[in-house]
Amino acid sequence: MAQLEVEGAVLAYDDEGPRDGQGPPLVFVHGWTANRHRWDHQSAHFSAERRVIRLDLRGHGDSTGAGVGAVDDLAQDVLTLLDHLKVDRCVLVGHSMGGMIAQTIALARPDLVDRLVLVDSISRMTYSRGRGLLMAASTLVPFKPFVAANIQRAFAPGYPREEVRKYIEASAATPKEVVMTDYGAMRAFDVLDRVGEIEAPTLIVHGFHDIQLPLKQMLRMAKAYPNAVVRIIDAGHELPVEKPAELTEALDRFLAPARG
DSSP, X not given: OEEEEETTEEEEXXXXXXTTOSSSOEEEEOOTTOOGGGGHHHHHHHTTTSOEEEEXXXXXXXXXXXXXXXXXHHHHHHHHHHHHTTOOSEEEEEETHHHHHHHHHHHHOXXXXXXXXXXXXXXXXXXXXXXXXXXXXXXXXXXXXXXXXXXXXXXXXXXXHHHHHHHHHHHHTSOHHHHHHHHHHHHTOBOTTTGGGOOSOEEEEEETTOTXXXXXXXXXXXXXXXXXXXXXXXXXXXXXXXXXXXXXXXXXXXXXXXXX
């Protein structure tokens, strides 16, 4: 693990694999209350052949810092890290909130993004009845039950309860101020009317049972992309940990033409 001081925070990150590997570096961005280890399976697979970069967003995992008011601010942290690492072209992979960050970067810096991968993410936050009730309750219930309710419903039915509990505990360890502020940033996120500007080849991977960011919302986003392919996997919202091998395989297929 390495660290980089940015404005108001210290970011923890891993930079692995050969600098002269096959294709542009892979840059992985995790989601809300998660950390860079969501990508352990993908990092282990791809870092044998190409450079792999993954970070803990500010206030998450091993990174310090307070929450921010907009996804744009989180995107700026990622851009600062990539500039520090002298990355001028990459494959950007984002899960959930990380996908929102990835889209923000792709719109702001199209020169930087060779390919884009969105995992269980959307371009505009629109809430189901259940998510709306959770939002309304967020200011009324204690912090840990609020986090537990969100993480519990992120997994597909039948996922081992003990494993779910581990992720609930890890998410609840994220500072409350970071959790709630970033939650607000996601609520305000909306680039749906702009994603038609993203020309980079795009892979959209989504869990069939995702009720956090439902399939219908993702399909509305996918229709707006000019150069996207969609892969649906039998999982919930936490694809990187529910079906890591299937996600890696989808990435591998998508990246294969770039290997020449």
